[in-house]
Every structure is written in C-alpha cells, then in structure tokens.
Amino acid sequence: MNDYYSQEGHGPFEIIDVGALDLEDGGRLPRCTLAVATHGRLNPARDNAILVPTWYSGTSKIMEQVYIGPGHALDPERYFIVVVNQIGNGLSLSPSNAPAPLAGPDFPRVRIGDDVRAQHRLLTEHFGIDRLALVVGGSMGAQQTFEWSVRYPEMVERAAPIAGTARNTEHDFQYAESLVEAVVSDPAFRDGHYGSAGAVAEGLARHARLWTVMGWSTDFFRADRHRTLGFESMDDFVSRFMNAYFAPMDPNNLLAMAWKWQRGDVSRHTGGDLAAALGRIRARCFVMPISHDMFFPPADCAVEQALIPGSELRPLSSIDGHLALFGTDPEMIAELDRNLRDLLALPARA
Amino acid sequence: MNDYYSQEGHGPFEIIDVGALDLEDGGRLPRCTLAVATHGRLNPARDNAILVPTWYSGTSKIMEQVYIGPGHALDPERYFIVVVNQIGNGLSLSPSNAPAPLAGPDFPRVRIGDDVRAQHRLLTEHFGIDRLALVVGGSMGAQQTFEWSVRYPEMVERAAPIAGTARNTEHDFQYAESLVEAVVSDPAFRDGHYGSAGAVAEGLARHARLWTVMGWSTDFFRADRHRTLGFESMDDFVSRFMNAYFAPMDPNNLLAMAWKWQRGDVSRHTGGDLAAALGRIRARCFVMPISHDMFFPPADCAVEQALIPGSELRPLSSIDGHLALFGTDPEMIAELDRNLRDLLALPARA
Numbered sequence: 037m038n039d040y041y042s043q044e045g046h047g048p049f050e051i052i053d054v055g056a057l058d059l060e061d062g063g064r065l066p067r068c069t070l071a072v073a074t075h076g077r078l079n080p081a082r083d084n085a086i087l088v089p090t091w092y093s094g095t096s097k098i099m100e101q102v103y104i105g106p107g108h109a110l111d112p113e114r115y116f117i118v119v120v121n122q123i124g125n126g127l128s129l130s131p132s133n134a135p136a137p138l139a140g141p142d143f144p145r146v147r148i149g150d151d152v153r154a155q156h157r158l159l160t161e162h163f164g165i166d167r168l169a170l171v172v173g174g175s176m177g178a179q180q181t182f183e184w185s186v187r188y189p190e191m192v193e194r195a196a197p198i199a200g201t202a203r204n205t206e207h208d209f210q211y212a213e214s215l216v217e218a219v220v221s222d223p224a225f226r227d228g229h230y231g232s233a234g235a236v237a238e239g240l241a242r243h244a245r246l247w248t249v250m251g252w253s254t255d256f257f258r259a260d261r262h263r264t265l266g267f268e269s270m271d272d273f274v275s276r277f278m279n280a281y282f283a284p285m286d287p288n289n290l291l292a293m294a295w296k297w298q299r300g301d302v303s304r305h306t307g308g309d310l311a312a313a314l315g316r317i318r319a320r321c322f323v324m325p326i327s328h329d330m331f332f333p334p335a336d337c338a339v340e341q342a343l344i345p346g347s348e349l350r351p352l353s354s355i356d357g358h359l360a361l362f363g364t365d366p367e368m369i370a371e372l373d374r375n376l377r378d379l380l381a382l383p384a385r386a
Numbered sequence: 387m388n389d390y391y392s393q394e395g396h397g398p399f400e401i402i403d404v405g406a407l408d409l410e411d412g413g414r415l416p417r418c419t420l421a422v423a424t425h426g427r428l429n430p431a432r433d434n435a436i437l438v439p440t441w442y443s444g445t446s447k448i449m450e451q452v453y454i455g456p457g458h459a460l461d462p463e464r465y466f467i468v469v470v471n472q473i474g475n476g477l478s479l480s481p482s483n484a485p486a487p488l489a490g491p492d493f494p495r496v497r498i499g500d501d502v503r504a505q506h507r508l509l510t511e512h513f514g515i516d517r518l519a520l521v522v523g524g525s526m527g528a529q530q531t532f533e534w535s536v537r538y539p540e541m542v543e544r545a546a547p548i549a550g551t552a553r554n555t556e557h558d559f560q561y562a563e564s565l566v567e568a569v570v571s572d573p574a575f576r577d578g579h580y581g582s583a584g585a586v587a588e589g590l591a592r593h594a595r596l597w598t599v600m601g602w603s604t605d606f607f608r609a610d611r612h613r614t615l616g617f618e619s620m621d622d623f624v625s626r627f628m629n630a631y632f633a634p635m636d637p638n639n640l641l642a643m644a645w646k647w648q649r650g651d652v653s654r655h656t657g658g659d660l661a662a663a664l665g666r667i668r669a670r671c672f673v674m675p676i677s678h679d680m681f682f683p684p685a686d687c688a689v690e691q692a693l694i695p696g697s698e699l700r701p702l703s704s705i706d707g708h709l710a711l712f713g714t715d716p717e718m719i720a721e722l723d724r725n726l727r728d729l730l731a732l733p734a735r736a
Contacts, residue, residue: 206620207599207602207607207608210624214599221589222571238571242564242567242568245563245567249564249600250599254683256557257555257556257557258557258686270556270559270560330604331604333604335605335608336608339608
C-alpha cells in the first residue's frame with residue numbers, strides 16, 4: 037500500500053464494489069472496486085445526475101476542488117454529481133491496492149471501455165440512474181466522456197470532453213510512451229517489483245520533467261506564469277510543483293493509466309471507423325480543447341468534433357496549456373463554467 | 387573513435403587547426419580543430435563569403451544536401467560558402483575524437499561563444515576574410531548566427547537565424563534537459579565511460595523518441611506526413627527514421643552539444659540585458675522561425691526579433707515543425723531560399 041492514496045489526502049470517497057469485471061484485453065477483476073465521491077442529491081425524477089471521471093494521475097479530489105461547488109456550473113444544489121476515480125488511479129482498484137494475484141506489476145491491462153462499463157454498472161445498479169444530464173471530464177476524463185457517449189448513446193444527454201480526444205493520436209501515443217519509458221528505464225523499477233514508490237524517484241523525476249515540457253506551453257513559461265504561481269525559478273517550479281506532485285505516486289499505477297490513455301479509441305466499436313463511432317453520439321456535445329495544449333491540441337479535437345452530429349467546438353483559452361486543467365487559470369475555469377451552463381441549458385435531443 | 391564521423395559519411399571536409407582556445411567556462415582546447423567544407427570561391431574583393439554553422443547532431447553534410455547548390459540562394463557560383471562543423475559534433479574537435487586528457491567524458495564544456503571565436507579565427511586568419519555577406523544557420527546554427535551578429539557586429543553584414551533563439555528559453559532548456567536525462571540515465575552510459583555508442587542504445591532510443599514528440603508537430607502526424615515520407619507506420623518511422631538517425635552517434639558528443647544548446651545566450655555580453663545585446667546587431671537580419679516548431683516557436687522568436695534594429699520577422703510555414711530543417715518539406719526550403727535571396731539583395735547597413 038501507498039500512503040498517498042488516502043481518505044485524508046483525497047477523501048471523502050466511498051469504495052463501492054461493482055462485481056467481477058471481465059476486461060476487454062482478456063483479464064478479469066474479480067471484485068472491481070470503484071472509489072466514488074458524490075455531491076448533491078438525486079432528484080425524484082432521477083434526471084439531474086452528472087458523471088465526472090478522472091484524468092491521468094488525478095483523483096476525485098482535484099475535480100471537487102476546481103470544478104464542483106456553488107459558484108460553478110457543477111452545482112451540488114442543483115445536480116447529483118458523481119465523481120468516479122478511474123481504475124488504476126490508486127483509489128479505485130489499482131496495482132497499488134489490489135490483492136494478489138493482481139497486485140503491482142501483475143495488474144491486468146484495463147481499457148477506457150472497461151472503466152466505462154464499470155461506471156455504467158455503478159450508476160445503473162448502485163444508484164439506479166438510467167440517464168445522465170451530463171458527462172464531463174478532462175484529458176483521460178474526456179476519453180471516458182467520449183466512450184460513454186458512443187457506448188451508451190441513449191443514456192448520455194450531454195457530453196463535455198475537455199482537452200482530450202475520442203481516438204488517441206499517434207503523436208500523443210508517443211508522448212505517453214516517453215512517460216512510460218522515463219519510469220520503466222529506472223533500474224530501481226525492477227519490472228514493477230520495486231520496494232516502494234520512493235525507490236523509483238529518479239524515473240518519476242524524469243517523468244515529471246516531461247510533463248514540465250509538454251504539460252504547460254512555451255507561452256506559459258515566456259509569460260513567467262510559473263513565477264506568477266509562486267515559484268522563484270524554473271528549478272523551483274520543477275522541484276516543488278512538478279516533482280512534488282508526481283513523487284508520491286505509485287509507478288505501477290501511473291503505468292496502468294498510461295497504457296489505457298495510449299489506447300483510448302471509440303472506433304473500437306465500429307471496426308476502426310471513427311466517423312461511424314462518433315456518428316452514434318446522441319448527446320449534446322461541446323468539445324472543449326485548450327488553446328495552448330501541446331498534446332491534445334485544438335486541431336486534433338476539431339477534426340473529431342466535426343464528426344459528432346449537432347456538436348459544437350468550444351475551445352478554451354489559456355496559455356497554461358493542458359495543465360490549465362489543474363485550475364491554475366481562473367479565467368479559463370470561468371469560461372468553462374459558462375460553456376457548461378450553456379450546454380446544461382440545452383434540451384436533450386429527442 | 388566512432389566510424390560514423392567519417393569522410394565517407396560526411397565529407398569531403400578539411401580539418402583545420404585554429405590553435406589553442408581558452409574556453410569561456412574555464413577549460414582549454416590546446417589544438418582546436420575545426421572540420422570545414424567550402425563551396426565556391428572567394429572573390430578578389432573578399433566580400434562574397436557566407437558562413438554556415440551546424441545544428442545539434444548535424445554536420446556540414448546535411449547543410450550541403452539541403453541548403454547549398456545551384457538552385458539555392460546559397461549558390462557556390464556566386465558565393466564562397468564556408469560550412470563549419472560545431473565543436474563537439476564528431477567532426478570538429480569532440481569527445482569522440484579528442485586525444486587524452488580531453489577524450490570522452492573529460493571533454494571540457496564549450497559554449498556557443500567558444501565556437502564563434504574559433505570560427506572567427508578560422509575566417510580571419512585562415513581564409514583572410516574580414517566581412518561576411520551572410521551568416522545563416524538553423525537551430526543551434528541560429529544560436530551561432532545570433533552570437534556572431536552580437537559579438538562581431540562590424541563583420542556580419544547579413545544574418546539569417548532559422549528556428550532558433552538568441553537567448554535560450556527556460557522551456558527549451560527543460561526540453562534539452564529531458565534529452566540529456568534520456569541518455570545519462572542509461573546504466574550503460576556509465577558516466578560517459580561506455581564501451582561504444584552501441585552500448586547506450588536504449589538511452590539513445592529514448593532520446594530519439596523525445597525528438598519524435600517535439601521535433602515534428604501534432605499536425606505533421608495528423609496529416610500522415612510520416613507515411614508520406616515513406617514509412618509504413620509510426621513504429622516504422624520511429625525505428626527507421628528517428629532511431630536510425632541517432633543510434634550511430636556518440637553519446638558524449640550529443641551531451642556536449644546539448645549542454646551548449648541549453649546555455650545559448652547573447653546577453654552574456656551585456657550583463658543579462660537581452661535588448662542591449664540584440665541592439666548591438668548591425669547586420670540586416672531576417673529572423674525565420676518555423677510555424678509549427680514546438681520548442682523554438684515563432685512567438686519566442688518574435689520577441690527577440692522586435693529587439694533587433696531594422697530586422698524582419700519572416701516566419702517559414704511548415705507543419706513538419708522544427709525538423710523541417712532536414713529538408714522534408716521542399717516548399718519550406720523554397721520559401722527559405724526566397725527569403726535568403728531577398729536578404730542577400732539588401733545593401734549592407736552603412
């Protein structure tokens with residue numbers, strides 16, 4: 037176990053067992069446990085539920101801190117908001133907390149589709165929800181949002197994928213592969229049989245540096261945003277922000293998520309035909325890339341948005357790039373909230 | 387010695403000893419040898435010389451193949467073109483070819499300014515040249531072009547820095563640092579005391595992947611440019627292009643160049659005042675970033691261009707990004723040639 041993934045650090049969350057999950061790549065999770073945080077109440081009509089999946093390395097906590105609350109579109113006074121931690125993130129079933137024989141490097145390969153099926157069970161069987169007013173998530177949360185919209189088109193009334201794609205690009209696969217290599221190349225990683233996350237500190241630091249290079253933007257650094265955020269120098273920013281963020285995480289967890297991220301692809305439903313897959317979407321959909329995102333750039337998202345019936349491209353503006361998802365740019369979060377309010381005001385399609 | 391850095395692969399070039407060079411960081415090269423390739427003839431007025439420095443990992447060969455010839459602005463019928471390999475690149479004095487006690491990891495730290503002083507000696511003492519019709523180079527060649535223009539303003543009549551900066555950015559430093567880490571983290575690197583470059587194959591492959599991610603652009607891959615260039619798949623492109631390119635190179639050479647690249651900074655002449663340094667430039671200067679460059683992006687270059695008296699920003703358009711420098715996009719090379727012809731047609735400033 038790893039102390040980082042605690043109720044103290046990321047809770048409160050509830051662990052809910054959704055049963056045995058046969059995985060798309062052939063493995064099996066005999067007891068798939070999901071860490072779930074909810075806000076607000078399901079109304080009697082059961083039509084005010086919003087699902088929020090999580091991104092690479094993130095947990096429900098940051099979604100709550102940045103996106104959910106009285107001042108936001110995701111207002112618990114009005115909606116029943118279910119934040120579900122993705123499998124492998126350290127709170128839901130993951131290499132770091134799974135019992136043998138699934139522990140650590142023996143954790144089976146999990147795809148975005150597996151997460152979405154597990155979440156579907158959670159919502160329908162545990163919460164008795166059969167339609168979602170909105171699915172909204174960033175990065176790998178966007179991958180899950182697209183997967184939800186294609187896999188369960190009758191259930192998703194609105195979808196807001198932020199800074200992510202429906203089918204991962206070849207470029208982005210390579211970026212994620214560089215993250216994987218940074219970790220597994222550390223001799224202390226020992227094919228996943230390391231003693232503790234701290235043993236792989238060098239690999240995790242190289243991984244953090246790659247996030248420094250690709251996670252923000254050239255404009256972010258030229259504008260001295262890192263200093264504005266309270267760091268004295270680039271070294272200080274890398275050390276106290278980027279390294280400090282990733283250092284306590286479990287390497288096998290990160291690798292499980294990276295493998296999943298690399299292979300996000302809704303066209304698995306349609307024999308590789310992306311247009312056919314996206315054509316299935318019935319949700320009102322706002323596709324929201326971030327202007328300065330270096331690995332889920334607006335142009336990659338625009339190509340997909342054009343294939344989604346009745347959708348809108350609503351790019352968010354921030355020189356903070358992909359990691360503006362962290363909430364570093366309040367203006368972008370306000371812009372997102374305006375978009376989400378617009379989207380939630382639209383009637384569901386007939 | 388490393389067979390890669392041969393006359394057969396990169397020649398013909400001449401090895402010219404410019405004497406002992408005291409380095410800015412305190413070391414000394416007792417016999418600084420430069421590998422030099424020339425094209426055309428110096429005219430009687432000695433006013434038709436063009437200097438072409440080289441970039442990270444590159445040699446004079448690719449400059450000749452892509453930029454120099456009868457159809458190009460750099461036409462040997464008209465100009466005396468001197469291509470000088472940078473120190474550390476494997477042809478000029480480098481870790482891979484230096485005698486003890488400078489060999490391998492004991493090679494001293496060399497800065498852009500050291501290269502430029504060595505080149506100045508070469509031009510003035512060996513060739514008897516005291517003015518340059520043009521200095522033109524890409525990436526680290528642009529760094530040298532800026533350094534020439536600031537350090538020897540009376541000698542440089544025209545300058546064409548392509549896809550590079552006068553003072554390296556904090557972001558770019560981090561990208562180069564990720565390249566360094568990819569190599570030195572390989573246990574086979576052994577602090578530079580590896581048996582052969584082949585021993586560090588894994589580190590060099592990780593280094594090549596980072597170039598895959600940052601060297602081209604997201605648009606390049608979305609447009610299937612890698613397949614257009616003759617590769618069957620992304621894996622094929624990474625393997626037969628990116629890995630194959632870097633695999634034979636000497637790791638200590640790459641690290642010597644990376645260290646130099648990270649610290650390119652003309653404001654060392656002016657106590658850190660970039661505006662004052664760039665204000666010294668008397669050359670007619672066209673600053674030419676590449677539209678889709680991910681680490682020397684146009685916006686970073688535009689900030690510097692605005693500080694250069696009488697200069698022009700002439701961005702080049704190519705979705706191939708930084709590595710369009712390799713000549714993969716003929717239209718961009720044609721655009722560059724047009725710009726260089728315009729520049730060469732301008733009278734030198736009084």
